[in-house]
Amino acid sequence: MTQASFLHRQALHLRPDPTRVIVRPFKPATEPRDLNPTDKTRANHIVERVLALDPEVTAGLLADVLANFQGRHRNLLETFESRADEMERALVAHGAFSSIQRQLIGAYFLNEYSFEASALFNPSIVPHPDQSGAPQGGLRFVLSLRAVGEGHVSSLTFRTGTIAADGSLTVDPTARLASSPEVGGSVFGPSGETVEITFREEQDISERVIFPVTASQSQGIEDARFVQYVDDDGRKTYYATFTAYTGQAIRSELIETRDFLSFRMTPLQGTAACNKGMALFPRKIGGKYAMIARQDNENLYLVYSDDLHQWDGGQAILKPQFPWEFVQIGNCGSPIELDEGWLLLTHGVGPVRKYSIGAALLDKKDPSRVLGRAREPLLHPEPSEREGYVPNVVYTCGAMRHHDQIILPYAVSDTYSNFATIKIAALLQAMSS
Structure with missing residues (x-):
């Protein structure tokens, strides 16, 4: 035959x-699950650095991220917000956030795959x-x-x-x-x-x-x-x-x-x-x-x-x-x-x-x-x-x-x-x- x-x-x-890429959660180095919300973790350190930025710098950074990545993904700002929601454990110790701060923080905890x-x-x-x-x-x-x-x-x-x-x-x-x-x-x-x-x-x-x-x-x-x-x-x-x-x-x-x-x-x-x-x-x-x-x-x-x-x-x-x-x-x-x-x-x-x-x-x-x-x-x-x-x-x-x-x-x-x-x-x- x-x-x-x-x-x-x-x-x-x-x-x-x-x-062809998607965005996936970026997770800093593995941390113990039993940490209290106020314990300092690598994620907390990243959040602190973003919050310390001048508001105009924060807005400029977010605009730059969007200019760089928005054409590669659908509903990118919504994705940033969703990722920030998932990061509440790291955010809870830091008080109130502006929407721009939350979106930029969400961007820091994502990566393209x-x-x-x-x-x-x-x-x-x-x-x-x-x-x-x-x-x-x-x-x-x-x-x-x-x-x-x-x-x-x-x-x-x-x-x-x-x-x-x-x-x-x-x-x-x-x-x-x-x-x-x-x-x-x-x-x-x-x-x-x-x-x-x-x-x-x-x-x-x-x-x-x-x-x-x-x-x-x-x-x-x-x-x-x-x-x-x-x-x-x-x-x-x-x-x-x-x-x-x-x-x-x-x-x-x-x-x-x-x-x-x-x-x-x-x-x-x-x-x-x-x-x-x-x-x-x-x-x-x-x-x-x-x-x-x-x-x-x-x-x-x-x-x-x-x-x-x-x-x-x-x-x-x-x-x-x-x-x-x-x-x-x-x-x-x-x-x-x-x-x-x-x-x-x-x-x-x-x-x-x-x-x-x-x-x-x-x-x-x-x-x-x-x-x-x-x-x-x-x-x-x-x-x-x-x-x-x-x-x-x-x-x-x-x-x-x-x-x-x-x-x-x-x-x-x-x-x-x-x-x-x-x-x-x-x-x-x-x-x-």
């Missing part, structure tokens, strides 16, 4: 752009919730991507685009600005913190950046596998499993949205949720939620649950079989429903930890039955795709069917992303041979 018989690489390279300075990779693709303006016979899509910046902190960002009737792809221009969401209330459950976040309607989807919010996500929101999930009543919800990373520990979490404007992030529980790479089926099977998971760093499991947030047990359905996947296999996103069965894209790790993308076909009623399997990779790094932050890797977090093709966004060497299209009929024939 050759790649050319059914797979076509596009030339839609999405590369990291270091000019280039969230995709290092990498833009591991994409997944789903139909856009708003199909107005889609081409005839085509559709609009939302692409999620893992962005990596300074300190190897991962966040979640988005792009939009269109697929024409013939499967040709167009990616929309990226918004000039980038913005973080408003963080709503948090609820602590048995497995951790559930958080709701909301963007503003005027913020384009490509402007929206989901940066780590909770302690469990502090070093990264990694590898979101988005799927358009259809409930029994036909209601559509977008779910994505992702890996929350503290810098030392990982856990699987679930993000949920209807409109890519408001999101809920919830930790997953259970023995099957202890590793990376979970992927939700796009509908219930036999009245239960179903997930592909990898509990043992080597094989792929099928897991059922009555509770979307609780996952235990599981049955191993795919194990390393071919030389290009002898080290381990994993899933490359949610299974895709075809008339013939569930198409599951996989990744395999071979010699010198070379990553390739393969495929398997699972029975539609009983996905534990493997109907077919690609003996050779669908996609492996070409010579031009071998170099990057992690060499010799192609990877995806989710593809999508469009008519007789699979639209496959994929990452190159953990650095940038591209697209390929796959003819479904030829792929199925190759898996059955």
Whole structure:
């Protein structure tokens, strides 16, 4: 089986752009949590220095900051005010402030962060919730991507685009600005913190950046596998499993949205949720939620649950079989429903930890039955795709069917992303041979 018989690489390279920045809280050196509000801290020292300035100097400094940064961020004065509100512990000992003083103090406790300075990779693709303006016979899509910046902190960002009737792809221009969401209330459950976040309607989807919010996500929101999930009543919800990373520990979490404007992030529980790479089926099977998971760093499991947030047990359905996947296999996103069965894209790790993308076909009623399997990779790094932050890797977090093709966004060497299209009929024939 050759790649050319059914797979076509596009030339839609999405590369990291270091000019895209958000503002993040700057926190002075770690201080004991039990300090009294009147204790002198580094933050207090900064506040004192600002308050000692002549009012005209204060106003001039704020004007200079705005002139320097206002064109790079939305609602910057409001952001300064919000940051000052968060600094009340350092401000309480200093009495009353003018609004200009508060805004300037807020500016001193922020810094710009280039969230995709290092990498833009591991994409997944789903139909856009708003199909107005889609081409005839085509559709609009939302692409999620893992962005990596300074300190190897991962966040979640988005792009939009269109697929024409013939499967040709167009990616929309990226918004000039980038913005973080408003963080709503948090609820602590048995497995951790559930958080709701909301963007503003005027913020384009490509402007929206989901940066780590909770302690469990502090070093990264990694590898979101988005799927358009259809409930029994036909209601559509977008779910994505992702890996929350503290810098030392990982856990699987679930993000949920209807409109890519408001999101809920919830930790997953259970023995099957202890590793990376979970992927939700796009509908219930036999009245239960179903997930592909990898509990043992080597094989792929099928897991059922009555509770979307609780996952235990599981049955191993795919194990390393071919030389290009002898080290381990994993899933490359949610299974895709075809008339013939569930198409599951996989990744395999071979010699010198070379990553390739393969495929398997699972029975539609009983996905534990493997109907077919690609003996050779669908996609492996070409010579031009071998170099990057992690060499010799192609990877995806989710593809999508469009008519007789699979639209496959994929990452190159953990650095940038591209697209390929796959003819479904030829792929199925190759898996059955």
